[in-house]
Amino acid sequence: MEDYGKGGIQTFVCLKISMHNNRYVHGYSSREAERLIDQAQTLTDLLHHDTRYPSGSRVLEAGCGVGAQTVTLALQSPDAMFTCIDCSVESLAEAEARVKKAGYKNATFQKADIYNPPFAPGSFDHVFVCFVLEHLPDPARALASLRAVLKPGGTITVIEGDHGSAFFHPDSRYAKEAIGCLVTLQREVGGNALIGRELFPLLSGAGFFEVVVSPRMVYVDASRPALVEGFTKQTFTAMVEGVRKKALQRGMISEPEFEQGICDLYRTCEPDGTFCYTFFKATGRK
Amino acid sequence: MEDYGKGGIQTFVCLKISMHNNRYVHGYSSREAERLIDQAQTLTDLLHHDTRYPSGSRVLEAGCGVGAQTVTLALQSPDAMFTCIDCSVESLAEAEARVKKAGYKNATFQKADIYNPPFAPGSFDHVFVCFVLEHLPDPARALASLRAVLKPGGTITVIEGDHGSAFFHPDSRYAKEAIGCLVTLQREVGGNALIGRELFPLLSGAGFFEVVVSPRMVYVDASRPALVEGFTKQTFTAMVEGVRKKALQRGMISEPEFEQGICDLYRTCEPDGTFCYTFFKATGRK
Numbered sequence: 001m002e003d004y005g006k007g008g009i010q011t012f013v014c015l016k017i018s019m020h021n022n023r024y025v026h027g028y029s030s031r032e033a034e035r036l037i038d039q040a041q042t043l044t045d046l047l048h049h050d051t052r053y054p055s056g057s058r059v060l061e062a063g064c065g066v067g068a069q070t071v072t073l074a075l076q077s078p079d080a081m082f083t084c085i086d087c088s089v090e091s092l093a094e095a096e097a098r099v100k101k102a103g104y105k106n107a108t109f110q111k112a113d114i115y116n117p118p119f120a121p122g123s124f125d126h127v128f129v130c131f132v133l134e135h136l137p138d139p140a141r142a143l144a145s146l147r148a149v150l151k152p153g154g155t156i157t158v159i160e161g162d163h164g165s166a167f168f169h170p171d172s173r174y175a176k177e178a179i180g181c182l183v184t185l186q187r188e189v190g191g192n193a194l195i196g197r198e199l200f201p202l203l204s205g206a207g208f209f210e211v212v213v214s215p216r217m218v219y220v221d222a223s224r225p226a227l228v229e230g231f232t233k234q235t236f237t238a239m240v241e242g243v244r245k246k247a248l249q250r251g252m253i254s255e256p257e258f259e260q261g262i263c264d265l266y267r268t269c270e271p272d273g274t275f276c277y278t279f280f281k282a283t284g285r286k
Numbered sequence: 287m288e289d290y291g292k293g294g295i296q297t298f299v300c301l302k303i304s305m306h307n308n309r310y311v312h313g314y315s316s317r318e319a320e321r322l323i324d325q326a327q328t329l330t331d332l333l334h335h336d337t338r339y340p341s342g343s344r345v346l347e348a349g350c351g352v353g354a355q356t357v358t359l360a361l362q363s364p365d366a367m368f369t370c371i372d373c374s375v376e377s378l379a380e381a382e383a384r385v386k387k388a389g390y391k392n393a394t395f396q397k398a399d400i401y402n403p404p405f406a407p408g409s410f411d412h413v414f415v416c417f418v419l420e421h422l423p424d425p426a427r428a429l430a431s432l433r434a435v436l437k438p439g440g441t442i443t444v445i446e447g448d449h450g451s452a453f454f455h456p457d458s459r460y461a462k463e464a465i466g467c468l469v470t471l472q473r474e475v476g477g478n479a480l481i482g483r484e485l486f487p488l489l490s491g492a493g494f495f496e497v498v499v500s501p502r503m504v505y506v507d508a509s510r511p512a513l514v515e516g517f518t519k520q521t522f523t524a525m526v527e528g529v530r531k532k533a534l535q536r537g538m539i540s541e542p543e544f545e546q547g548i549c550d551l552y553r554t555c556e557p558d559g560t561f562c563y564t565f566f567k568a569t570g571r572k
Contacts, residue, residue: 164457165562167450169483197455200507201558215505215562221486223497272487276451276501278562 043231046216047130047159047279048072055079057125061107062114062146063087063132067095073128074104083124085112114142122151130159133202137190143206150286156208158282162196165217165278166236168268175268178240178261181247196280208284220268220275232275237265329517332502333416333445333565334358341365343411347393348400348432349373349418353381359414360390369410371398400428408437416445419488423476429492436572442494444568448482451503451564452522454554461554464526464547467533482566494570506561518561523551 051073053059057080064070064084073082086092089111096109112118114132127146133139146156163183168175186193195202196215203211220227241262247253253261268275337359339345343366350356350370359368372378375397382395398404400418413432419425432442449469454461472479481488482501489497506513527548533539539547554561 162453164453167448167483169480169487171450171480171483194455194457197453197457197560197562200509200560201455204508205558211509213505213507213509213560215503217501217503217564219499219501221499222490223486223499272491274483274486274499276483276564278503 043218044072046218047281048076051076051157053077053080053126058123059126059128060124060149061128062117063129064095066091067098069130070095070099070107071102071104074099074107078106080106082107084109085114085117087111087113115145117145117149119149121148123149125151125154127156131161133158134160134193134195135191139195139202140206143202147206147208147286152286154286156203156284158199158203159279160196160199161279163193165196166276168275169273170267172261172264174257174261175264177253178258181252182240182243184252185243185246196278199280199282203282203284208286211282211284213280213282216279216281218277222271228269232269233266236277237262240265329504330358332504333567334362337362337443339363339366339412344409345412345414346410346435347414348403349415350381351377353384355416356381356385356393357388357390360385360393364392366392368393370395371403373397373399401431403431403435405435407434409435411437411440413442417447419444420446420479420481421477425481425488426492429488433492433494433572438572440572442489442570444485444489445565446482446485447565449479451482452562454561455559456553458547458550460543460547461550463539464544467538468526468529470538471529471532482564485566485568489568489570494572497568497570499566499568502565502567504563508557514555518555519552522563523548526551
């Protein structure tokens with residue numbers, strides 16, 4: 001399965017960790033780097049501040065990728081035990097190294113299929129899924145499979161973006177069309193870049209109850225320069241730029257239109273521009 | 287000037303007040319009515335909970351309309367003194383009656399032009415503007431005029447919606463096109479239905495400093511039935527339906543497409559639907 005967008009949104013979430021590991025060397029001045037760290041922390045807080053698991057609880061992180069969220073989970077719930085699965089052994093190796101380097105010992109990693117998690121029914125107190133459902137052809141089936149390994153009364157937490165939630169000033173038809181290419185390409189490989197808005201029906205439909213959805217908007221204007229740089233430019237716009245080749249190859253949009261769209265996204269980073277994007281965090285109980 | 291949308295968004299904000307005045311008689315059962323009151327309070331809290339003025343402060347409410355916000359202001363800051371202006375004597379009469387009926391004595395009303403407020407420079411400690419700039423051909427000039435009557439160090443608070451912030455599940459091209467008709471029609475009469483996202487550059491450009499913008503998203507799903515009814519249906523969809531005649535007369539959209547758009551907005555009110563809309567609240571200092 002091709003992977004549009006996951007890297008993009010995760011880039012920023014990973015940023016702080018990577019910088020702390022001295023691996024982020026894109027030439028920022030130390031003052032800029034510090035602001036980026038602060039704002040990456042802002043985004044981490046926005047998404048994760050209210051995810052805390054009790055001492056001794058068993059938590060399944062489904063689709064841990066390279067461990068960007070795992071580090072935050074392990075930090076915030078040091079006495080919970082995390083079992084992290086992913087379909088990619090390469091990602092798992094990176095995740096394990098990242099968590100080890102950060103000094104956490106409460107996470108284990110194993111290759112597994114999210115549709116068939118190799119655990120007995122009721123094995124976990126909690127399940128955590130972040131930036132994963134958007135890439136799955138059948139998120140409802142994944143949620144049902146995850147529900148099966150959750151004990152009765154256990155909770156699921158799901159975080160997803162929604163690329164259709166992006167709006168900005170100055171408004172631009174071309175920027176919207178370029179974003180539309182990303183959404184269409186992700187749909188063509190079985191994903192759904194608009195899944196954030198669907199979390200309520202997805203969790204309810206999978207049999208979870210007490211489903212509560214909490215939108216988390218990233219709002220960017222010139223008074224938040226590190227979000228301009230780190231989110232609007234390096235995360236969102238870079239992600240849209242990433243589909244240029246495929247979008248043009250398939251004739252989804254003309255090259256001048258695509259370039260104008262990218263140009264207009266950068267335009268929102270000027271002092272009089274603004275940019276909005278919404279993540280959705282949902283919780284439910286078995 | 288024609289007025290698209292103001293009535294719509296204000297409908298819901300007015301709802302609680304009107305119901306308390308026993309003037310809202312659309313046939314709800316008392317249980318439904320109670321939920322609507324609760325949720326109208328939710329929206330009032332969302333927008334206004336952090337607007338409080340100190341005892342003795344002089345506050346200008348510019349564009350008070352029928353007094354929907356005035357009642358909340360007077361309630362929350364009982365020892366501040368409000369001067370409320372509007373261009374419509376009919377609205378002012380209704381606002382005055384509303385505030386009197388609610389038992390508040392700390393607001394006075396007078397007809398005035400927002401571009402030329404008839405007050406000496408520095409007359410006010412604070413200025414409050416809600417759902418007004420979206421209707422003005424020159425919001426920047428209005429902000430400059432309001433800044434002039436503010437004392438140095440005084441604050442301005444601006445609240446506006448943004449119809450382009452609406453997104454929903456199931457997604458629908460027709461619904462977006464119907465909303466687009468409302469946006470275009472409002473633009474044709476000199477307004478801007480996408481003004482929420484522009485508050486930062488507008489306030490900064492008018493010379494205010496310490497400008498802080500706070501987005502306030504109304505998120506609606508089946509777990510919030512009174513918002514489904516009171517916001518998605520009776521406020522937003524009703525507002526879009528309100529431009530049917532004009533949009534069709536001008537050939538902006540075909541009748542079947544418009545009807546499909548409205549139908550698709552109602553579709554988001556089904557148990558598996560969701561709806562998102564963002565208001566923007568901005569503050570700045572002179």
